[in-house]
């Protein structure tokens with residue numbers, strides 16, 4: 189049977205009406221979405237969400253609607269924000285089988301080329317044969333608590349180099365943290381010894397991470413809400429994002445390849461140092477006879493190693509920046525921590541991983557809790573329709589865990605959560621209170637929880653203990669001798685950093701200076 193064009197049009201209209209009627213019937217019989225602000229046509233709640241510190245606005249909405257779970261429509265995307273530990277436990281942890289996907293990132297993954305980064309991969313068997321799970325498996329093996337012990341010598345060496353750099357140019361402390369984080373990750377992952385200045389491997393990765401910071405917040409670019417825009421030609425008015433994406437793509441694509449090729453060449457020349465890359469490559473070559481399988485495993489290894497820099501460097505730098513800020517603002521905490529270190533370590537050596545100093549453990553937990561690096565964690569997505577507390581959570585919903593709200597909840601972490609109080613983590617006899625929920629919400633949830641969390645905590649712990657053992661951090665004073673208060677400001681985005689502030693970082697004594705100078709040949 190052949191239809192005329194007018195019959196075709198009528199058929200389309202009738203089908204459209206039928207579809208809308210069925211959809212509206214189905215929707216009306218469904219349970220409601222969690223409460224949230226009423227949106228505008230088309231854009232929904234886009235204007236209800238501020239461009240910075242969204243986590244505070246979400247906490248306010250939770251109070252207003254008297255619900256720890258709220259929903260928003262962001263230009264067509266349903267977004268559900270979980271503002272409590274109980275909601276996160278019930279959904280992202282207990283139902284992790286269906287709450288571990290990521291939303292699509294058309295700009296970041298599609299145009300800028302971060303599709304190789306496990307943090308942004310879709311989750312589940314539907315997605316390229318459980319590609320994400322295969323990546324996570326390698327990460328879990330290499331960063332499980334027992335494997336992390338292998339990385340300690342590098343963490344110790346990098347910390348001691350950091351102390352030396354603090355002696356030379358304390359005002360550049362953020363730059364030194366960046367160098368230290370790069371040194372740890374490039375050495376453990378690839379066996380690369382970084383240069384003291386302008387290291388080319390750090391340089392590529394930092395440029396790629398800048399692209400990630402600019403595009404990681406879904407919604408920063410219109411193409412995230414209207415994915416068809418990715419097909420718009422570059423010369424089109426308003427398509428500047430495509431030119432920018434093409435520029436970023438070059439460095440994002442180079443990031444996994446350049447250091448990996450370095451290891452391959454070093455192995456061929458017999459000069460490769462021990463690293464995750466060299467150990468896993470050896471295993472791959474021993475086990476697999478099949479070229480295709482070998483190639484497949486190598487691609488996963490290459491992606492995973494690069495993702496470690498992508499996910500581990502900036503996060504460590506941010507936590508250490510928070511530590512310097514807290515020590516500047518809370519001198520009495522610094523004094524207590526130094527006394528606790530002196531009592532265990534003395535003054536004749538630098539701290540080591542074996543030192544048991546609960547007050548420093550408490551400072552570390554407080555750093556992670558007080559100013560979480562990713563206040564909204566990374567967005568999850570749900571792969572099946574679900575119901576929570578009588579509310580409908582439709583398949584495809586973007587699920588955001590408000591880590592900030594959770595880590596500032598006084599019901600979990602005790603009073604005055606806006607203040608830096610390490611004592612909240614301690615029992616009366618000065619031990620870590622193991623009954624209390626730890627600071628793990630800072631590392632995400634369920635099956636997407638940060639695989640590098642053990643390594644990250646040890647890197648930050650040894651840096652914190654070593655800095656406090658050897659340096660005093662204090663407020664700078666202005667020309668009239670008045671102390672300069674740090675603004676306490678942070679950048680706002682997927683990842684937040686404290687904006688470096690002016691402060692004094694001076695060796696505690698001449699003996700401390702000599703100890704640092706003798707620590708690295």
Ligand code: HEM
Nearest residue numbers: 306307496499500503504561566631632633636638640644
């Ligand atoms: C203080 C330092 C760190 C913090 C605060 C941190 C925090 C996080 C958070 C919040 C997530 C998202 C979890 C979720 O989606 O629920 C994450 C994911 C991830 N982190 Fe970390 N991280 C840190 C250090 C590291 C380090 C050192 C590494 C690697 C050596 C690493 C590797 C990763 C990877 C690969 C992912 C993606 C996991 C996935 O999507 O399945 N992180 N991290």
